[in-house]
Amino acid sequence: MAYQTMIATTLRQTVRDITDLDADDLPDSLLDLFIRDGYYRILDIEKRWPFLETSFTFNTVIGQRAYTIADFTSDPISQVVSIVDNSDTGDRLDMIGYDMGEATWNGTTDTNGDPIFYAVWEGQIHLFPKPDNARTLTCRGYREPIDWQTSGGAVDAAPSLHFPLVYYAVSRVYQRLEDAQMAAVYKQSFDEGVSLARNNIMKPTSHGQLIMAHGQTKGRPTFDGWINKLGRSLGN
Secondary structure (H helix, E strand, O other), X not given: OOOOOOEHHHHHHHHHHHHOOOOOOOOHHHHHHHHHHHHHHHHHHOOOOHHHEEEEEEEOOOOOOEEEHHHOOOOOEEEEEEEEEOOOOXXXXXXXXXXXXXXXXXXXXXXXXXXOEEEEEOOEEEEEOOEXXXXXXXXXXXXXXXXXXXXXXXXXXXXXXXXXXXXXXXXXXXXXXXXXXXXXXXXXXXXXXXHHHHXXXXXXXXXXXXXXXXXXXXXXXXXHHHHHHHHHHHHO
16 A cells, blocks of 8 residues: 655644644644654755655756756756766766866866866856857756645655654654653654655665575585586596
8 A cells, every 4th residue: 555645734633633632722833843843854864865856957058167057947956966968979977076177177278178077066057178069968966845834735755754744743742741751752753754764765776675695505505606516527
C-alpha cells in the first residue's frame, strides 16, 4: 500500500485528535509553527533530498559568461550539481570555485572557446571559457522547498516523512503543557520515523538486493576456481 500523503489541515486535525485539544486550546497559528519547525529539522538532515531534485536547460550566447538561473526555471535553485553539453560529441562540465575561474580567465587570456568548467555565484551560472557559439546546456540540481503550509498542498517531502511531523508537533504541544514524559515519547517517535524514512529514501537504487557472498561459506570451492585448477592440471 502506498504511503498516505498529508496536507496542512490533515496534520493539524491529527495532532488535535491525539492531544484531545480543540482550535481554541491549540490555534492554527501556533500549531503551524510547531509543524514548520519539524519540517525544517527534516530538511536540515540532508543537503540533497531526492524529492527536491530538478532539471532545466538554457541556451548559451556567444561571448556571454554569466546566466541568471531564475531566467530558466521557476524553481528557486539551491544547488547546481551537473551541467552537460549535448552538442557534437557531448561533454560534462566540471564544477570549479568562482575564484579559480576569475583568476584563470582574465585579461588577454579571457578568450572564447568550448566551456569546460562552470561556477555558481550570486544566483548565476558562470561558464569558463566564455562560449564561442550557441549551444543548449542541460542542468541538474536541487530546488528550495515550496511553502506548502501557505499554499494548502501536500507536504513538500516524500510521503513517508509526512506522519513524523504529527509526532513532532504533538511532542511540542506536550512540552508546552509541561508534560516532559509525553513530550519525550513523541519526540522519540519523530526521530525514529524520520530515521527509518531517511534510510529508505537515501538508499541507492539497484536491480536486486545486495548479495555479499552468494550464500556460500568462506573457502568453499567456486566454478571459477575449479576451472583454474583444471587448467593447471591439464598443463601438467
